[in-house]
Amino acid sequence: MTASERAIKWSYMDHWRSNGPSGPVDQWHSHKTMSAFLKQIKATGFDAIDTFDFRIWQMYGDYGGPAKYQQVVQDHGLERIVNTFHAADYDLRNYAPHLPETHEFILEDFRVTMGRWSEIQLDNIIVMPATLYYDMEPVTEDKLKYTAECWNKVGEITAGYGVRLTCHHEFFSGIQSEADIDTFYSYTDPRYVSLFVDTAQHCIAGVDPVALYNRHAHRVSGFHFKDTRNVATGDDHRHRPDSEIMAPTTGKWFYEMGTPHGLVDFEAMMTAVRDNGYRGWISVEHDKANKQGGDYSESTAVSRWYAKNVLEEIYR
Amino acid sequence: MKDSLRWSYALNQWNVRLDVFVRHEDQQRALKTVSACGFDHVELASGTGRWDNISRPEVILLNHGSHSGFLDFLRRAEVHGVSSMFWDPQAPAEEEEGYAFRTTANPDDHDAIVEWSKPFVDFLAGVGAEQLVVRPVGSAWMTPPLGADGIKVIGDVWNRIGELTSAAGLGLALHYDCLGAVHTAGELTALLEATDPATVGLALDTAEFTVGGIDPVAYYREHADRVTHVHLKDTRYADTGEEYRMPGAESTMLKGGAGRRIERWFYELGTEGGLVDVPGFVAALRENEFGGWVVVESDHGGNPAELAMLNSWYLQHELGVPKR
Amino acid sequence: MSAIRWAYAINQWKPQFDDFVRREEHERALKTISIAGFEGVELTYGTGRWEPLGNPQQLAANFGSVAGFREFLRSCALDGVSSWYWDPAERSMEHLTGPLSPLAEADVPAIVDRARELATALAELGGSVLLVRPVPGAGDVEPLDDDAIGRVAACWDAVGRATAEHGVRLALHVDFLSALRRDHAPRLIDRTDPALVGLALDTGELTVGGIDPLAVIATHGDRIAHVQFKDALAVDDAQEYLQPHAHWTVRVRGGAREVPRWFAEPGANGGLVDFPAITRALLDAGYAGWIVVESDQSPHPAASALLAGYLVQQELGPMVHEQRKAAV
C-alpha cells in the first residue's frame, strides 16, 4: 500500500537530543546531526516532520531558507514539513491574548511570521492559545471572548497563506479545563480557528482527549500523540515560575506512546479518529524524552513501533 | 525487510555491561526498536550468569519457562524468531565448569568443549534458529603461533560439534575475528579446509575481516560455497598488522589502551570514513544467491537505538531494501 | 600577599535550554562543586523561566529573594557566588529588551542600569566581579576604529562606576571570537579607568585565540580583575573567528575542521594550557581574587568538576599556599 492510499500518515515533531562530544546537542547542531536525525525518523517509517517557528533562523542561516531545508528533508526520503509550532513569549505587558491592548502586537507577529514561511506550504501553524495559567487566572468569560477574538483575527491572516491556525492546549495554559475549552471554541470562528489535540496535555489536565475530540471533531486539524503517566494535582497547572519542568510533584510529564503505565487510551483515540472519518496527518511527539535517563532515539523507535503494530491495526 | 536476502539484527550492542539490559521491559524496548527498524529476527550472543538472561540458554529458559515462552516474549515485540546465536567457548562462563578456561587449540579440552556446546544446540533447535555462530579459536596474543597441525586440531573439535548441530538441523558457522589466532587469509582457508563442508561453514564479518587485513568481498567471492552466515558491520580502521599481538589486545587494541589508542573500532553502516565496501559486498551476496542470514550489527558504541535506526536507513536507502 | 579564592562555573551544567531547570538538579551540582573543593560558584546570565539562576528576577521568583538563593547556596555548603557573566547582547524577557550594544550610545544607560542590577544582587550573594562581553564578535560588527573604541571605553567606564558603588569590580572578558581579539584589547584597556575597569583573563579563550595568557599577565598583570581557568583543545589558527555568526559556526560547530570540542576542564587530555606556569605568573604578579575553573561545556559535568578539583587540590592550590607561607 503506498502512502497516498493511506488515510493516515505520520509526522514527527522535531524535539530531539543526542550526545555530542561536549554534551547533549539538538539535531540543528550541524548538518551531520541533522542528517542522522532525519535518517532515524525515516528508518522507523515516519512520513514527514513537524517543526518549530524559532527554527526558521537556522533554516535560513544553515540551509538557505525553509524551501531549501525542506529539500534536505526530502533528500532523506521524507515527504515534507507538515506543521510548525509557534512558541511565543507570552507576557502580560505585550503578548497576552486575553488582553485586547496586546492584540496588535500579536497580529503583527503573525504577519511577519507567515511571510517568513511563505516559500513552503504548511498545513497548520500551532499555537498555545492563552498565556500561562497563573497569568490569566481567574479565567472569565470575558477573557475567553477576547482571546477568541484575537485568534479569529490571527486565523484570518494565516488563512490568507493557506495555513490553518490551530490551538494546542497545554495543561499549564490559561485554557485547559474542559469547560473553558468548550467556551473558547464556541466563540471562535470555525473558518479561522481549529483544535489540535495533544493527547498527553489534555490527559494531564484531567480532560479525556477522546471525548474532547469526539465533541470537536469537525474543528480538529491535527494531533500530537504522546503519553503521560501523571495527572496534574493541586497547583501543578499554576506553579510559579514554571509547571512544565519545575512542578514539584512530577519531574517528567511526557512519555512516548507505548510507554508502560501510560494514561492515554490510544486505541480508543485511534478508533475515534477512524469513526470520525479523519484523513491526514497525525504527529508523534515526546518532548523532553531524554529526561531521567531517557533517550530520544529509543522513544522514537518505540512510538513508531506502537503506531505500526497497534494503531495501524485499527485504522490506517 | 522485504528482500531475497534474509536480514536479522544482533542484540549484542545493547548488552554492554554485566548489569544492564536485564529487565524484561528494557529488552522489550530494544526488540521493538529492532522491529520498528524493519527486522523480524535477531541474533543472540552468549554470556554468563543470572543477568545474561537474553544471552545464556539456561538463563533464558529460567526467565521464560520454555522455548516457546521465549518466542512468545520476542513476538510480543513483533520479532518473529532467532536467526542465530554467537558463542565463544574460550570466554569463561560460570555455567561452563565454574569459569573454566579452555581453548579449542588444546586437544585435551575438546571433550569438555563439545559437552559445553550441547545447551546451545538444544536451545537453538528449540527456538527454531538456524546457525550456531562460534569463535573458532582464542586470541593470537594468548596462543603460540598455530602451525598446520594446530589448525587441524581446531578443525577437529568443530567437526565434532558440526555433527551435533547437523543432527539437530542447525548450521555451525565459524566466525573470524580480528584478534583470533587464525589471522591471515591463508590460515583461515586452512581452517576451512580442516573442517567438513557438509557441516561447518564460515561466518563472514565484514568489519572483522577488514580490521584483520582480509578483503571481505574478494574472500567471499573465492569462498562463497563455504560462507553460511554474514555479519554486516563497518569499521574506520585496519590493524597495522601488529596491534592484534599486543598483550591484552581485547583492551589494549580494541579499547585504545595502547598502540594508536583507537577507542572504538566498529561502526554502523554508512559511517563516515568506513572502510568496508558494503554495497559491493551485498552485491556479491546477491550474485551468489546467498541463502543464509545477513545479521546487521555495530557492536558496542554510542546509542544502541540510534545505531539500529541508522543501519535500517542505510539498508533502505543505500542498499534499496524495502522495509516491508 | 596573595588572596586567591577558587570557584567553579555553573555554565557546563546547562547544555540545552530545557536542561538544568529543577531545584534538585541545582542542588546536586552545587554540592558537587562544594565537595570538589571550591568555595564559590560563577553564574551565567540567562533569561526566562527556564533560567532560574540566570538573573536577579528569576532568583527572586524561585527562591523568594536574592537572599533566599544565598541561603540555598549555604545549605549546599558553598560560601556564595564569586561572579556573574553577562553579555549585553543577550535579550531580557524580564525587561522586554532585545540586544544592547556598548557601541550604541543610546544603549549605554540601559546597560548601566542592568549592570547595576546584577552588581546589587552579586554584592548580596558575596560576589565581587561582574564579567561582561565588552564588544560583539569580530564577524558581527564593523572593524573597531578609534572612535568605536572610545565609545566602548566610555560605556564600560560608566558601568564600572555603577558596579563599584556596590563593591563589585567590572572585568572585561575577551573571548576568542571577540572583535577585540587581534590587538584591540590593549587599546581598549588603556583607554579605560584602571580604578573602574579590569580585565578577565580566560586561559581557554586566549589560547584558542592564539594569544599566550602568560604574555597578557606580563603586560597587563596589574589590570587583571578576574581569572577563569579552562583548558583549550584546539587553536583557531585559520582566523575563522572573522566569519559572520562565528558563535554558531565556529564556536558551537567547530568551524571548517569540525573541532569536536574547543574547551575542557583544566588538565584534560590534549589540553594546551600550562596551568602551573600561569598560576605561578599570577602569584608573581600579585594577583588577588577569584580563579574560576570551568569546562564551558562537558559531556559529563560532575566528572569535569571533580577532575578540576583534583588539579586544584593536588597541584595549583599548594602553589598558592606555598606563596602565602613564604610571605608570612
Next chain:
Amino acid sequence: MAWTKWSYMDHWVTETPQGPQPPSFNRASMDRYVKQLSALGFTGFDTFFFYLPVYAGMYGGVPGFERYLQDSGFDKITGIFSAYPSATRYTAPHVRETHDRIVADCTNTLRMCEGLTGVENFIVMPTSTYHQTEPVTDDTIKVVADLWNRVGKLTLEHGMKTTCHFEFWGAIRTREQIDTFLSYTDPELVHFFCDTAQHTIAGVDPIQLFRDYRDRCTGFHFKDTKNVDEHEAYRTPPDPELMAPQVTRWFYEMGEGGLVDFPALMKEIVRSGYDGWLTVEHDKAELGGGSYAEATAVAKWYIDNVLAEAEAEVRAELEAAR
C-alpha cells in the same frame, strides 16, 4: 578530628566511545576515575575479586595497581569483595561438595593480593540467591558457616579478615538467620560487614545489628535505599536485584531522602570506639539518568557536611564525659 578512613567500593561506570563502561576500559579512563575519587578525599579503595586480573594486566600486578593508587593520593587497597551470587554445580556455599573449589578460588585471589600494603577485609557474600538455596534450614546455615570458617582461617594467614556481607536476596537475610549464622561461625575467623541498604531492604535494623555485633564488625557499606522489600522480591526468581517487578532501583547514594538514618549510625560508630574503614558504595547509580561521578560527589558531600557534624557531636559528648 573528622573521620579520615573513607574508602570507595569500586562500582563505577563512565562514558566511553563504546558506551557506558567500567573505568578499567583503558588506562586513560582509569586516570580520570582515580583522580575524581582522590579529589573527593577518599583514601581507601575496595574492589572486586574479578577486577584483580584486569588491574594486574594493566599495571603489572595488583601491587603495581596499588602503587598507582598511592601515587594519586590513596593509602592502600582496603578490601577485596568475593562472591558467588548464583549457585552453580561447581560453586554453591550451601553445598558442601563445592567447598573445596571455593576454597581453591579464594586461595587464587589471595595469591594475587600478595605484596599489598595491607588489605583489611576479604568481604564475601555468605550465600547465593535465596531462591536457589531455599529451604534455608539450620543445617543449611551450618554448612555455609563451615565454609566461611575454613576460608576465614585461610585469609587470616594472609592478614585479611573474612567478613560477611548479607544481601537482601541472599539465603541468610533475616535477623534470626544472621544470628544463627554468626553463632555457628568462629568469632576469630568470621566477621560481620554491615551494608546499611541491604539490611534495611530485608527489614533488619542495621544500627541495632551493629550495636549487637560491634565486636565482630569490620566494615560498612554506606548506601541508601528507598524501599523495604514488601513483596517477597528476595525469593522471586530469576533475579530480585535488577528484575523485581515492583522496584526498578533498590540502591541510592546517601543524602537523597532514603530510609537509612546515617547520622544515627555514625554516632553509634563513634560511640562504639570502632576505628576501621568506612566504605561508600552505590551500585546502579546510572539508573534514571544518574551519573556515578555525581552520585559519588553528593555522597561525599553528605559525609563532610552531615556525618562530620554527627561525629563531632558525639566526640564533644565523649570529651565532656571524660
